[in-house]
Amino acid sequence: MIDTKTSSPNDSPLTPMRFLQRSAEVFPNKDAIVYGARRCSYLEFAQAAEELAPAIR
Incomplete structure (x- = not known):
């Protein structure tokens, strides 16, 4: 089983904007x-x- 609470320092959430970038x-x-x-x-x-x-923020 994968422990989702522990993450490496290099992990960052993959948001829709980050996915597109x-x-x-x-x-x-x-x-x-x-x-x-x-x-x-x-x-x-x-x-x-x-x-x-910026227009939709």
Whole structure:
């Protein structure tokens, strides 16, 4: 059984924003969103999310 209360100093929670940032670092040119003919890479999506985040805070 895994003890979830004990964590290493290098562990950090994987929030939706951190997941998107990591995906943009690892897969910057892969498609994150496909809607019909429109495509958005993880890097483009992460940049758009970071620009819009202050507006919804």
